[in-house]
Amino acid sequence: MxxxxxxxxxxxxxxxxxxxxxxxxxxxxxxxxxxxxxxxxxxxxxxxxxxxxxxxxxxxxxxxxxTEIPAQLPGLGPETLSRIPAHTRQVVLVRGAARNSASSKVVLYERVDDGWRPGAVWAAHNAYKGWTDEHYAGDLHSPVGVFALTDAGGRLADPGTKLPYHHSGAFFISGTGFEGEPLAGAFDYVIAINYNRQPGTSPMNGAQPMGANRGGGIWIHVDHGGPTRGCVSLSKTHMKQLLQALDPADHPVVVMGDAAALVR
Structure with missing residues (x-):
C-alpha cells in the first residue's frame, strides 16, 4: 500500500x-x-x-x-493445493468468515514428516468488502490466492525474524479506519504479500509488475481493530510471533481467501 x-x-x-x-x-x-x-x-x-x-x-x-497433525492442509481444494510450491514447508492459512466478511482466522502450518502441524488460531481482519478473485486498486477487497512471503519491515526494530527486515520510520500511518479506530501503529510490523510486487525488495517498494490498476501494497500488518483496504491484520503480539517463526529456508507462503474459494 x-x-x-x-x-x-x-x-x-x-x-x-x-x-x-x-x-x-x-x-x-x-x-x-x-x-x-x-x-x-x-x-x-x-x-x-x-x-x-x-x-x-x-x-x-x-x-x-x-496434537492432531493432518496429512493435508485442511479446507483446501485441488486447485488451491496445486498452487502451493512443492518445497514450501510453512503456510500461513488465512480463512475468511464469508465472501463479503472482513473477519478471518489465521493459522501457521509447518510441514513435518507425517503432515502439517498447526499452530494457534489467531483472529484477524481482511478487507472491508471481503474477498475477490481479481483484485483492482481501490476495490476494498483482499485478493484470493497463494502468495509468497519473502520480505518484512516495520517502524519498530527487527523482532528477530529470519526474513529480510527493513526497519524505517517511513512505515508510518495516521488517521482513522472504517470504524473510527486510530490507524497509528498499524505498520509497526509488516510482512509483504507477494501480490503485484517485486520480491526480494522492501515492502516499501512501489513497483507493480501487473500495473497500477491491479493494486498493490498488500501486507500482513498490525491490527488496528477494524477492516482493511486489502491487507490482512493481526494483533501486534501475533505479528511478532509470526515474524519470529517464518524462515526463508522453508519458502513460506500465505494461502488466503474465503472458505468457498479455498475449497476449490
Missing part, C-alpha cells in the same frame, strides 16, 4: 483430565438369598458394622495430549 495516500488497514486447549481411582475392596455376603419380588442388597464388612461404605470404582478416562 502506498504510504503517501490515506490507508485504512486491518487486520484447544486440550484439557487433560484423568479420573482417579479410589481403592475399593468389596466383601460380599456369603450365600445371599433374595426373597421373591425383593431386590438383592449386598453389603461390605464396613457397612455391615455401621461404617461408611467405600466409594465405587470409577472408570479411568484417558485423553490424548497429542
Amino acid at each position: 502506498r504510504l503517501h495516500r490515506p490507508y485504512i488497514s486491518a487486520t484447544a486447549a486440550v484439557i487433560v483430565s484423568s479420573l482417579g481411582i479410589a481403592a475399593y475392596h468389596h466383601v460380599p455376603e456369603k450365600n445371599p438369598t433374595r426373597a421373591p419380588g425383593t431386590a438383592s442388597v449386598v453389603q461390605d464388612a464396613g457397612s455391615a458394622a455401621g461404617q461408611p461404605t467405600a466409594a465405587p470404582v470409577k472408570p479411568r478416562t484417558t485423553v490424548s495430549t497429542r
Whole structure:
C-alpha cells in the first residue's frame, strides 16, 4: 500500500483430565438369598458394622495430549493445493468468515514428516468488502490466492525474524479506519504479500509488475481493530510471533481467501 495516500488497514486447549481411582475392596455376603419380588442388597464388612461404605470404582478416562497433525492442509481444494510450491514447508492459512466478511482466522502450518502441524488460531481482519478473485486498486477487497512471503519491515526494530527486515520510520500511518479506530501503529510490523510486487525488495517498494490498476501494497500488518483496504491484520503480539517463526529456508507462503474459494 502506498504510504503517501490515506490507508485504512486491518487486520484447544486440550484439557487433560484423568479420573482417579479410589481403592475399593468389596466383601460380599456369603450365600445371599433374595426373597421373591425383593431386590438383592449386598453389603461390605464396613457397612455391615455401621461404617461408611467405600466409594465405587470409577472408570479411568484417558485423553490424548497429542496434537492432531493432518496429512493435508485442511479446507483446501485441488486447485488451491496445486498452487502451493512443492518445497514450501510453512503456510500461513488465512480463512475468511464469508465472501463479503472482513473477519478471518489465521493459522501457521509447518510441514513435518507425517503432515502439517498447526499452530494457534489467531483472529484477524481482511478487507472491508471481503474477498475477490481479481483484485483492482481501490476495490476494498483482499485478493484470493497463494502468495509468497519473502520480505518484512516495520517502524519498530527487527523482532528477530529470519526474513529480510527493513526497519524505517517511513512505515508510518495516521488517521482513522472504517470504524473510527486510530490507524497509528498499524505498520509497526509488516510482512509483504507477494501480490503485484517485486520480491526480494522492501515492502516499501512501489513497483507493480501487473500495473497500477491491479493494486498493490498488500501486507500482513498490525491490527488496528477494524477492516482493511486489502491487507490482512493481526494483533501486534501475533505479528511478532509470526515474524519470529517464518524462515526463508522453508519458502513460506500465505494461502488466503474465503472458505468457498479455498475449497476449490
